[in-house]
Amino acid sequence: MSRKIIILTEGHTEPHAGKTAANVIRYRGHEVVALLDSTQKGKTSGELLGVGTTPIVGSLDDAPSANTLLLGIAPPGGKIPPPWRKVIVDAIARRKMDVVSGLHDFLCNDPEFSAAAKTAGVTLVDVRKNTEKNIARRQGLRRDCLRVHTVGHDCSIGKMVVSVEVTNGLKARGHKAKFIATGQTGIMIEGDGLPIDCIVADFVSGAAEKMILEHQRQHDILVVEGQGSLVHPSYSGVTLSLLHGCAPQALILCYEVGRDVVTGVESVKIPPLADIKKMFDLMANIHQRCEVVGIGINGRRLNAADAARERQRVKQEFGLPACDVLRDGPDELVEAVIAYKNKGGWESP
């Protein structure tokens, strides 16, 4: 039976909190039948999240065909909003729906949810649940598989979207490319990957390395989704573990125009992008040669004219290809990756 997903975003149907919902609609839209947010019913995903035409409904019963409830938010700390509990229990117990969650609070560890799921015979999928215990060893990395990694100046700025769009562009040009998902939404979209931020700290880089070792044989380019930022006081270590674990030879530096303070720690200013680039250049070149090959712009707050100006400005400042993959298409970044691959000289292990 194919999945027919209703995405729960009750009270949180806006671009930042609802980024999981937005990206599942963007890349798995064919499986999504509705969004559930009683405070926004009658509107569409396009109006509130800027993507697709998924209808927003006020109750589970407004989506009778749905067989899967997907929790569509990614709040800091990853906790289930208390008002959602009765919707989740209703979906499990009455509608016999599977539930997919990317939150840190695992559904299967919740006595009420797990008892209800057992009775109803449905599956609770905790995308972040893992038992990873591999230490990164830096052994067996393929010299002729290019590892591209998206990094950025903050969390939630579109590194996953850039990764998916660049991967799709590489595939369209005939490359054996794969998107390596490292976050809950990426895993929901790609169908595989590891939830990097939810692995025990000592094993994060080992998990990244494991994904490289697993996919490098069948592919010539791997595009690894970045997480967080080296300047984010809460998540910088996740960022560095991933950077050193996937051992990229190429980086795409992503930023959102107008993002001035760190998400979740608003007392901390984000340093200028040139400083961020220096930090990534330094930390990415410790173990192998690695270059920033392009810049991913998230210009969602800009109008077309301002976005075009910002694109020119950043290209000039860094002397690098730059584009907003959703506004401009990913071609410039795709071509930059291919040019870097063809130029050679990056083939460190």
Add this chain to the structure above:
Amino acid sequence: MSRKIIILTEGHTEPHAGKTAANVIRYRGHEVVALLDSTQKGKTSGELLGVGTTPIVGSLDDAPSANTLLLGIAPPGGKIPPPWRKVIVDAIARRKMDVVSGLHDFLCNDPEFSAAAKTAGVTLVDVRKNTEKNIARRQGLRRDCLRVHTVGHDCSIGKMVVSVEVTNGLKARGHKAKFIATGQTGIMIEGDGLPIDCIVADFVSGAAEKMILEHQRQHDILVVEGQGSLVHPSYSGVTLSLLHGCAPQALILCYEVGRDVVTGVESVKIPPLADIKKMFDLMANIHQRCEVVGIGINGRRLNAADAARERQRVKQEFGLPACDVLRDGPDELVEAVIAYKNKGGWESP
């Protein structure tokens, strides 16, 4: 009933693998009655680990007064060596001993150990077990509590020993100082702390911040034990999470003389100490002012003359106080911390 510890180091009684054993003897020696290693029986801890005069025995029965078995190694990956299983079961079932472990493989998750412990009525202490789920928020840090953090060029180079010795030196000079333990051995020694490397990645910096918030009221100097290194491909993220979580205003840079390649990833060379210092300077100064105030030398492989020469050399190269706390005593580092505190100007939040 007071603890009488027998430390299990079977087959691993040497300074690197046995660093947990060595440091428990160094700082909790009054509780230790013997080391258990049948391959080394008759020798002493001083001969093999360079610390104390603890006798090495060949079986549990050679230490009839022992009531606690402490697993005395810290291997990469933290797994229990298979030959140890029958010793552990014997200690639990026949001798009714509590067992203390700092390994990633938790005793309490092992069906055989936990069943035996239940029957025997003894306690299994997994020092690394935790349920930390706090996100670092950078709120409430006390301006007048100096946070000192030991960092280094590799793992297992003596950051914990420097932290304990400097803390003890500060206390001896009348400061309200506390050692903040972040690793399994530190926690065994101090009796509190959090096992940073065993926390889910997103919550590592939050755990470090939590310890600061908990102890800053009653102390004027906190000395936070560092972990790993920014250049260690397996653990760099743990290092950065801890650095950004404890938000130090002062660093003590530690290194072991003669350590050229990364422990556990021997294909990777350790960059020069000056490069390591630059990385820590850069990453530690993103959110608040932070200075390297001194250098901790681990000269265990040197004779006295070479150690004295190395100390002079490194003092000259960096223009900073430097000493081997075990050979020279910690005074120079203790005084450097006090001078930095008194000079002022570091009181960012």
